[in-house]
Amino acid sequence: MSELSAVDRPNSYIGRSVPRPNAKRLLAGRGQYVDDLRLPRMVHVAFLRSPHAHARILAIDSTAAKAAPGVVRVVTGAEMAAVCTPWVGVLHHLKGLKSAPQHALAIDRACWQGEPVVAVVARTRAEAEDAVGLIEVAWEALPAAVDMEAALAAGTLVIHPELGDNLAFQREHVGGEPDSCFADPDGVVVQATFHTGRHTGVCLEGRAILADWNPAEGRLTAYHSNQAPHMMQTVFAKHLGLREGDVRVICRDVGGSYGIKVHVYPDEMATAALARMLARPVKFSADRIEGMVSDIHARDHRITARAAVTKDGTITAMEIDDLTGIGPYSVYPRTSAVEGNQVVNLCGGPYGLRGYKARTTVVFQNKTPTCQYRAVGHPIATAVTEGLVDLAAEAIGMDPAEIRRRNLLPDDGYPFRNLANLAFEGLSHHACLTKLLAMMDYEALKAERDALRAKGVYRGIGIASFIELTNPSPFMYGIGGARISAMDGATVRLDPDGSIAIASGVTEQGQGTEAMLAQIVAGAVGVDLSRVRVTTGDTETTPYGGGTWASRGAGIGGEAALQAGNALREQILVIAGAMLQAAPESLDVRGGAVVDRATGAERLALEELGRIVYFRGDTLPKDLPRELVATRHYTPKDYPFAFTNGAQASYLEVDVETGFVTLLKHWCVEDCGTVINPMLVDEQIRGGVVQGLGGALLEHCVYSPEGQLLTGSLADYLLPMAGEMPDIAVAHVETPTKESALGAKGAGEAGTAGAPAAVQNAINDALRPFGARVFAQPFTPARILTALGKI
Amino acid sequence: MKPAPFAYARAASLPEVFDLLDRHGESARLLAGGQSLVAALNLRLSSPGILLDINGVEALRGIGFADGVLRIGALTRHAELGADPLVARHAPLLARAVPHIAHAAIRTRGTIGGSLALADPAAELPACALALDATLVLASRGGERRVAAVDFFQGLYQTALRGDEVLAAVEIASRAGQACTLQELARRHGDYAIVGLAAQAGPPGAGVALAWFGVGGTPLRTPRAEAALVAGDLAGAQAALAGEIDPPADLHGPPALRHHLARVLLGRAAAALKGH
Numbered sequence A: 001m002s003e004l005s006a007v008d009r010p011n012s013y014i015g016r017s018v019p020r021p022n023a024k025r026l027l028a029g030r031g032q033y034v035d036d037l038r039l040p041r042m043v044h045v046a047f048l049r050s051p052h053a054h055a056r057i058l059a060i061d062s063t064a065a066k067a068a069p070g071v072v073r074v075v076t077g078a079e080m081a082a083v084c085t086p087w088v089g090v091l092h093h094l095k096g097l098k099s100a101p102q103h104a105l106a107i108d109r110a111c112w113q114g115e116p117v118v119a120v121v122a123r124t125r126a127e128a129e130d131a132v133g134l135i136e137v138a139w140e141a142l143p144a145a146v147d148m149e150a151a152l153a154a155g156t157l158v159i160h161p162e163l164g165d166n167l168a169f170q171r172e173h174v175g176g177e178p179d180s181c182f183a184d185p186d187g188v189v190v191q192a193t194f195h196t197g198r199h200t201g202v203c204l205e206g207r208a209i210l211a212d213w214n215p216a217e218g219r220l221t222a223y224h225s226n227q228a229p230h231m232m233q234t235v236f237a238k239h240l241g242l243r244e245g246d247v248r249v250i251c252r253d254v255g256g257s258y259g260i261k262v263h264v265y266p267d268e269m270a271t272a273a274l275a276r277m278l279a280r281p282v283k284f285s286a287d288r289i290e291g292m293v294s295d296i297h298a299r300d301h302r303i304t305a306r307a308a309v310t311k312d313g314t315i316t317a318m319e320i321d322d323l324t325g326i327g328p329y330s331v332y333p334r335t336s337a338v339e340g341n342q343v344v345n346l347c348g349g350p351y352g353l354r355g356y357k358a359r360t361t362v363v364f365q366n367k368t369p370t371c372q373y374r375a376v377g378h379p380i381a382t383a384v385t386e387g388l389v390d391l392a393a394e395a396i397g398m399d400p401a402e403i404r405r406r407n408l409l410p411d412d413g414y415p416f417r418n419l420a421n422l423a424f425e426g427l428s429h430h431a432c433l434t435k436l437l438a439m440m441d442y443e444a445l446k447a448e449r450d451a452l453r454a455k456g457v458y459r460g461i462g463i464a465s466f467i468e469l470t471n472p473s474p475f476m477y478g479i480g481g482a483r484i485s486a487m488d489g490a491t492v493r494l495d496p497d498g499s500i501a502i503a504s505g506v507t508e509q510g511q512g513t514e515a516m517l518a519q520i521v522a523g524a525v526g527v528d529l530s531r532v533r534v535t536t537g538d539t540e541t542t543p544y545g546g547g548t549w550a551s552r553g554a555g556i557g558g559e560a561a562l563q564a565g566n567a568l569r570e571q572i573l574v575i576a577g578a579m580l581q582a583a584p585e586s587l588d589v590r591g592g593a594v595v596d597r598a599t600g601a602e603r604l605a606l607e608e609l610g611r612i613v614y615f616r617g618d619t620l621p622k623d624l625p626r627e628l629v630a631t632r633h634y635t636p637k638d639y640p641f642a643f644t645n646g647a648q649a650s651y652l653e654v655d656v657e658t659g660f661v662t663l664l665k666h667w668c669v670e671d672c673g674t675v676i677n678p679m680l681v682d683e684q685i686r687g688g689v690v691q692g693l694g695g696a697l698l699e700h701c702v703y704s705p706e707g708q709l710l711t712g713s714l715a716d717y718l719l720p721m722a723g724e725m726p727d728i729a730v731a732h733v734e735t736p737t738k739e740s741a742l743g744a745k746g747a748g749e750a751g752t753a754g755a756p757a758a759v760q761n762a763i764n765d766a767l768r769p770f771g772a773r774v775f776a777q778p779f780t781p782a783r784i785l786t787a788l789g790k791i
Numbered sequence B: 001m002k003p004a005p006f007a008y009a010r011a012a013s014l015p016e017v018f019d020l021l022d023r024h025g026e027s028a029r030l031l032a033g034g035q036s037l038v039a040a041l042n043l044r045l046s047s048p049g050i051l052l053d054i055n056g057v058e059a060l061r062g063i064g065f066a067d068g069v070l071r072i073g074a075l076t077r078h079a080e081l082g083a084d085p086l087v088a089r090h091a092p093l094l095a096r097a098v099p100h101i102a103h104a105a106i107r108t109r110g111t112i113g114g115s116l117a118l119a120d121p122a123a124e125l126p127a128c129a130l131a132l133d134a135t136l137v138l139a140s141r142g143g144e145r146r147v148a149a150v151d152f153f154q155g156l157y158q159t160a161l162r163g164d165e166v167l168a169a170v171e172i173a174s175r176a177g178q179a180c181t182l183q184e185l186a187r188r189h190g191d192y193a194i195v196g197l198a199a200q201a202g203p204p205g206a207g208v209a210l211a212w213f214g215v216g217g218t219p220l221r222t223p224r225a226e227a228a229l230v231a232g233d234l235a236g237a238q239a240a241l242a243g244e245i246d247p248p249a250d251l252h253g254p255p256a257l258r259h260h261l262a263r264v265l266l267g268r269a270a271a272a273l274k275g276h
């Protein structure tokens, strides 16, 4: 028998769909979300938000509000600025990125509809809202820069005059020889203009924070619905004039995040500052209506793009010109230039090109700020790339699957650095595509589509290959000067009863981080899963870390946990060896007991070992180390990012009379390396696909020309609902990363990355008999009917 | 958001409702299923001084059939409407409308009286009332008055209800055996329609009522399209719509979208009525 790998131990839980340890607690209503917490002397804050996209604040009269029942304090921007300093969302490595100082409360000017302007603290949220209604603000409405297409035009208002213009960031990248590819007289050039509608990630639990300042200790404690407690510790400290060590951030249960809860929000900063001002606990819980105008938005892009293809089906070059509007400020501290930057990085990613040229132009506008939302830039880049690939296939009369087969990077061609300068350690595009086509029975599906077409039923098949950036190294944020950790730690401890406690720097927002950690450690140490407890989300009690975002939880936090679990096992075996007078190498820990490695015979239960070490240490050799705690950290070092890949397909029907799209089936094959918990990974993929489908068909933050959000509630901002969702079949190819012993790459964003492209291509396949095409998301009935020339 | 403060009273009988309406006048709002009103309160779109809960008023409940007329109490929940055998027999159009209304939880609470009194122009039941030539029974301390559906819906969220009145019931002459169809297009199941059509045929040889929702400020009939349809001229009926509906532009699209979809729905309704 070959030697077992580090993750393939006899009692390993890796690769098993075990239930998550926190599921029962949450289902039983015993979760502790921020809004469930009640502290003595706690008060609530509500915000008066700007009703205008852009307006000067001439005067604020809060006399009536201050006298209203239950009101504790009314605070304006100027008063707030004395306690909380402003921030600027730039990173050094995004060269030229500029932004203006942003305050927790607008001082003399509000720059988007929904920007917080006045904070009212009262005994209850209802009283605070009542009092907000009594505040009189004298506004002077200003012209607003709303349309991103006009942001840089002469005559458009410059939102921050001190910045000179509305250009936040621009980057152009050229790789290989795009010009000669496009000039090739034997080639065909296809082009299109794509729009990805502005949308937002709607978390089941809205943003929330309960901040408490204890003047006796000089400490701030923030219970925060957030993904990155250590990042917030830094941010609160910096802007409230504290030392990092005097801030504790606790993220207990978090009801969804999708990147929404990894940014700095003025209302949350104001809440922390108010706790300090009042020296008592202050709670802010964003309701859905204010969430729609204050949670970050994303994906507001217009991309003109073209591709060159030879007549025999070799895609030689792509050229991308991206424009995106990010609202009036680059969001702190991750910045709002990352999404456009990702579009430049990711377009054409699955393919071996000879020429690549991409540019992003990131502009300010008077709308809700945008920033990183699940799959940052990927759904945009994939829709553009895969849209171009399908156009190329159509132009030369080739099957869409076949053109991908001919152009996808070969599975044996790694490591590889592409023209966008991305380094790939090992991808499996062909294996994924082959598996996808087999799963969907591609040839039979095409035959069915064609047979139905003859009967006037218009169905389409759309395929999309994609890459996904996961496990980011310090090259993502740290290099740009942000105190956002790329490293994560895990501490694993054996208690006297033989149970294991884990504390990890990565965090849980519903995706199953804690299940993943428990599985890894239970296997590494050698105990039953039920004996493992997990703590995450507390800057005071967990090792330092980045938290969970950018599909890094399992790949980085999981590897740290594996190393810590292995280390603890080794420590246990040293002690057990002394107790049993055996060589530690001849022993192992399995099923909660020290066993003989060769025979598996039980030698010593862990509780017995624990009893002796903790209570009868006098019976052990004096110089025996007795450490039953191990901490390990992990940072990816070989590659800036662990890229993953996959392929998706959509099968749908377009009602060509009404423009309505019915999703019939969706498939996703992806390669996240080692699959730790298949059920959790599959549900990550499905959830991600649904978010992608939402963006493709339904979700859209629509603004009036004056900059008023017209889709301000869930009656108008259409989320995908179960009834409209197709069955989603998921399968995997596993190419573990060699950088870590665990081999896990990320899986959280793959579904979202590819789904819109697959739908776009399927709709255009269905519309092909009419020569109609759509490239503007969401693909609404009106847009499809327009493409069909019916309206 | 939290609602602005309000008082609450629960009435056990109609006279009690009238007393409370007298006492509180303009500041009172009736609370039926609460599925529209409570949302409006929470959004602070509406801030009445007092809610008068009519859910305990027995006289507003129940579905009965007598002398060829189906009587549906105002407190009949959407879910009850969809499951009731008398409704299925005498006004099947209503039963067909129910699955299109919102979602199960909302259908369990929402009432026909609330839906008609609210008069949302995109809602199914007001258009059905119009297509069925329903009579609305309005009760006040002075007694009952009966208003034809066509006179009841007066404008955007405007009805013939006076401040001292309660919508008590809906009366419909039996449509047993007559063809009907409900067609609607909504982006997601349960959403208010972009365009909807409640079509009710009369006895053989008689006309057909086309009542549209989602195309204007009120549910509305299109008599010229009806006439063309009865004459067997579907294309003429579709063409006539252009002059009979004047839909707004909104988030779904330009007016042309609804004009187009209305023509499509009319075609589908005609086919469904024929196939009856």
Ligand SMILES: Cc1cc2nc3c(=O)[nH]c(=O)nc-3n(C[C@H](O)[C@H](O)[C@H](O)COP(=O)(O)OP(=O)(O)OC[C@H]3O[C@@H](n4cnc5c(N)ncnc54)[C@H](O)[C@@H]3O)c2cc1C
Pocket (backbone or CB within 6 Å): B029, B030, B031, B032, B033, B034, B035, B036, B037, B038, B039, B074, B075, B100, B101, B102, B103, B106, B109, B110, B111, B112, B113, B114, B115, B117, B118, B120, B122, B123, B124, B125, B161, B165, B166, B167, B168, B190, B191, B192, B193
């Ligand atoms: C998410 C969601 C989706 C929905 N989708 C749809 C849909 O697709 N189609 C649809 O038709 N509806 C839809 N609705 C609305 C739902 O059907 C409501 O229940 C209905 O419109 C109002 O009925 P109610 O009993 O809840 O009335 P309430 O909300 O209690 O009251 C509504 C109004 O009517 C008045 N009122 C109520 N009863 C009487 C009475 N007997 N006499 C006089 N005035 C009265 C109230 O004072 C109030 O002004 C939806 C609601 C929600 C929350």
